Every structure is written in C-alpha cells, then in structure tokens.
Amino acid sequence: MAKPKVAVFDFTGCEGCELNKLNFENHLLDIIEHIDIVEWREAMDDKAKHYDIAFVEGSISTPECVERIHDIRNRCDFLVALGQCAVSGGINAMKNLRPLEESREKVYGKYKDLFPTLPALPLSAYVKVDFEVRGCPMTQGEFLKLFTSLLMGKKPIVPNHAVCVECKLRENECLYERGMICLGPVTRAGCEAMCPSFGQYCIGCRGLVSDPNKNAMVEILTKHGLSIEEAEKRLKLYNSAVYTENLQ
Numbered sequence: 001m002a003k004p005k006v007a008v009f010d011f012t013g014c015e016g017c018e019l020n021k022l023n024f025e026n027h028l029l030d031i032i033e034h035i036d037i038v039e040w041r042e043a044m045d046d047k048a049k050h051y052d053i054a055f056v057e058g059s060i061s062t063p064e065c066v067e068r069i070h071d072i073r074n075r076c077d078f079l080v081a082l083g084q085c086a087v088s089g090g091i092n093a094m095k096n097l098r099p100l101e102e103s104r105e106k107v108y109g110k111y112k113d114l115f116p117t118l119p120a121l122p123l124s125a126y127v128k129v130d131f132e133v134r135g136c137p138m139t140q141g142e143f144l145k146l147f148t149s150l151l152m153g154k155k156p157i158v159p160n161h162a163v164c165v166e167c168k169l170r171e172n173e174c175l176y177e178r179g180m181i182c183l184g185p186v187t188r189a190g191c192e193a194m195c196p197s198f199g200q201y202c203i204g205c206r207g208l209v210s211d212p213n214k215n216a217m218v219e220i221l222t223k224h225g226l227s228i229e230e231a232e233k234r235l236k237l238y239n240s241a242v243y244t245e246n247l248q
C-alpha cells in the first residue's frame, strides 16, 4: 500500500509547533517509516501538487495567507490545524482587539503600506478544517494520537471537558487553594493538566471548551483579586478571535 503523502505548512506563528514536531526524537523514525513527507519548508526544498494530509500551523493574517490556505485546501484530502494559532487564532489574535491600522503603524512605521494586514483568524474562518491539535505549542502526545488515528483510518477522540477534570484525575491540589488563579475551569482539556501538575496555573493555551461559562469564570477571577478588566484580559490571551469573531 502506498504511504500517505504528507506536507507541513506555516502561516503566522512562532513555528514552535513545527519545531516541537522535529523534536520527536524517539518517534521521528517510526513516523517517517509510515509516511512520505513531500513538502515542508523547515526541513526540505521539495514541492508537491497533492497531499493526502496537510498539517498547517499559524493563523491567517494577510491577504497572501488567505490565497495560500485556499490553495493548500484545494490540494489536500485532510487538513489538520496544528497548534492554537491555527485552531483559534492564538496569541496573534490579540491584534484584533485594537484598530488594525494602529498595529500596522506600530510594527512597520513609515513602511506600513508595504505590509497589507488582516485580523488574525483561525484557519477555519476561511477553509474547512478536518482535525485540530490544540495547545501552544501543541503537545507531542496529542499529535501522535491524531497521527496514529489518521493512519489507521479512525476518527480521533477530541476532548471537550475542562482542564480541571484532568487536574482532579491527577489528584493535584487546586492552585486556588495556594492563592493562585487558574483558567482550568473553562479551558479545553487534552494536556493532562500539564501546568497545574507542575505547580503552574493554566493560562488557557488550548482555548475554551465549546460552551464555557465565561461570566462565572470572570466572577471567580474577580473574587480572587483581579479587576474585571484584568480578568477579561486573561481570558482573551488565547481567545481573542472568539471575542472578535465577526471581523472577517
């Protein structure tokens, strides 16, 4: 049986998710044994016309990105959004919270007209996304689970419960008891409550569960010392595109 043709692409992001993939060390050879990597700017020069699976990192934030993501969609059978920038707009989407012209001027100064810009949005704002690997960066374990499911022709299981559930299953002491504040109650699980398990509060890097009670979360945060403005800022760190979803 022919191996699936796989390509990797990046848009607006820090490329941390892709680098995370190159760091697979113990699994990289096994992965390569089961696929043909036909295009990946970070690792090779080759180009291909068609891909069975395209892994795409980064958010869409320029007219050129829009054109390119449509082109990739047209060439692939399955499109996987890799990491939170691709899944929800990620940190980049904070730019959407202020006038675009203001950001453009701040970054490019007098050369701003050379750099057309758009609100930073997830891939799904423009094309159909078949699967998502959340997180900033995406975790290797979750990528491997999705990758294995795709190779076996199975639908991957996508968690839609809060990080708190995984945190409790790991029998962690809640960080609120230690005077910290944590976004676990509204953040989508899948990371095995990685941060609270190491004594670090959750900053929400996997985005929100599908029906988050944002008002209750703001209430908890303000009860623990944040102003409403600070609480909303925390929630927007990885969820700005949710707050600005009609910008496209």
Ligand code: SF4
Pocket: 012, 013, 014, 015, 016, 017, 018, 057, 058, 082, 083, 084, 085, 086, 090, 091, 135, 136, 137, 138
């Ligand atoms: S999700 Fe995070 S690690 Fe991945 S590209 Fe975006 S900023 Fe970088």
Ligand code: SF4
Pocket: 163, 164, 165, 167, 168, 172, 173, 174, 175, 176, 182, 183, 184, 185, 193, 196, 202
């Ligand atoms: S530490 Fe955070 S994730 Fe863990 S139970 Fe408390 S609020 Fe939830």
Ligand code: SF4
Pocket: 135, 136, 163, 187, 188, 191, 193, 194, 195, 196, 201, 202, 203, 204, 205, 206, 207
């Ligand atoms: S605990 Fe929160 S911040 Fe840490 S990896 Fe999980 S979702 Fe991201």
